[in-house]
Amino acid sequence: MNDVDRRAARPRIEAAVRHAHASAARVTGDGRAAQYIPELAKADPGLLGIAVHPLDDEPVLAGDVDVPFTLQSVSKVLALALVLRLENDTWLDGLAVEPSGDAFHSIVRLEEEAGRPRNPLINAGAIAVTSRLPGATSRQKSRAFTEYLRELDARPAYRLDRDVYRSEARTGARNRALAHFMNHHGLVDDPDVAVDAYFRQCATTISARELSGAALFLAGRGTDPRSGRSFLAREQTRSVLAIMAMCGLYDEVGRFAVRVGLPAKSGVSGCILAVVPGSMTIAVFSPGLGAEGNSVAGMRALEVLSNDLELSLFD
Numbered sequence: 001m002n003d004v005d006r007r008a009a010r011p012r013i014e015a016a017v018r019h020a021h022a023s024a025a026r027v028t029g030d031g032r033a034a035q036y037i038p039e040l041a042k043a044d045p046g047l048l049g050i051a052v053h054p055l056d057d058e059p060v061l062a063g064d065v066d067v068p069f070t071l072q073s074v075s076k077v078l079a080l081a082l083v084l085r086l087e088n089d090t091w092l093d094g095l096a097v098e099p100s101g102d103a104f105h106s107i108v109r110l111e112e113e114a115g116r117p118r119n120p121l122i123n124a125g126a127i128a129v130t131s132r133l134p135g136a137t138s139r140q141k142s143r144a145f146t147e148y149l150r151e152l153d154a155r156p157a158y159r160l161d162r163d164v165y166r167s168e169a170r171t172g173a174r175n176r177a178l179a180h181f182m183n184h185h186g187l188v189d190d191p192d193v194a195v196d197a198y199f200r201q202c203a204t205t206i207s208a209r210e211l212s213g214a215a216l217f218l219a220g221r222g223t224d225p226r227s228g229r230s231f232l233a234r235e236q237t238r239s240v241l242a243i244m245a246m247c248g249l250y251d252e253v254g255r256f257a258v259r260v261g262l263p264a265k266s267g268v269s270g271c272i273l274a275v276v277p278g279s280m281t282i283a284v285f286s287p288g289l290g291a292e293g294n295s296v297a298g299m300r301a302l303e304v305l306s307n308d309l310e311l312s313l314f315d
């Protein structure tokens with residue numbers, strides 16, 4: 001049995017998922033649901049779902065894996081994958097790929113660095129990516145995004161959580177400021193369209209079970225082994241994973257590298273998507289966030305899984 005087979009052996013994964021769920025359940029009360037989008041503040045911090053999807057097997061599930069949540073910043077990874085595919089590139093003009101060391105909505109460096117976002121996973125960079133989705137209106141861009149999701153998981157439709165969308169649109173002055181600032185610097189054509197499409201993309205709902213399946217191509221060098229379909233070229237997939245590893249957890253990315261050691265992306269709804277290249281995807285969901293805006297129980301679950309299954313890329 002080679003290393004990947006050993007890590008992916010099902011009984012071992014099942015035991016690790018049970019352990020991760022029990023351990024993470026003890027800390028769900030330590031975090032607080034995101035408050036800055038009023039609709040997200042209503043989430044039950046006691047929810048906890050874990051979905052581990054091996055490339056060659058059905059997902060191993062525990063807890064609230066079918067409870068829908070909004071993708072929030074995890075959508076940034078999927079929008080990036082789509083734009084890289086459409087532009088047939090591994091790198092996006094105008095965007096750096098350096099860790100920011102700042103909060104996800106930081107505007108500070110944008111000012112210092114002439115409107116050039118540090119990476120495509122902080123809000124500024126993600127809004128610039130979304131502005132490159134096909135379509136002239138925010139609805140068209142949003143449709144291109146949900147269409148891609150539908151293809152990824154072969155599902156009929158993805159729903160927009162209108163309450164979360166409206167709540168964020170009402171309170172998203174800072175994101176609007178970022179978009180307008182980038183427009184001033186020539187990186188975003190129509191800032192109002194870009195930011196509205198971004199709010200829609202963030203408010204698209206998914207469950208942990210679905211997310212682990214939809215992201216499988218990221219573990220499979222761009223190909224989903226269930227269908228054999230390629231959604232991204234191998235080198236583009238490598239680029240997305242490298243960006244996730246360097247920039248996916250904002251100013252907690254270093255701690256995450258030490259504790260978990262995987263490319264990952266978090267969202268303020270409490271989800272974290274982690275990828276074990278060549279082996280599996282992991283989607284965790286628990287709405288209570290720590291000070292840096294990442295799910296406390298989700299982090300704990302990933303730490304246990306990484307330890308028990310020896311998943312760290314640095315091991």
Ligand code: DON
Nearest residue numbers: 072073104202266267268293
């Ligand atoms: O831009 C926002 O405020 C949100 N819609 C997404 C932010 C987010 O999920 C940050 N991630 N931890």
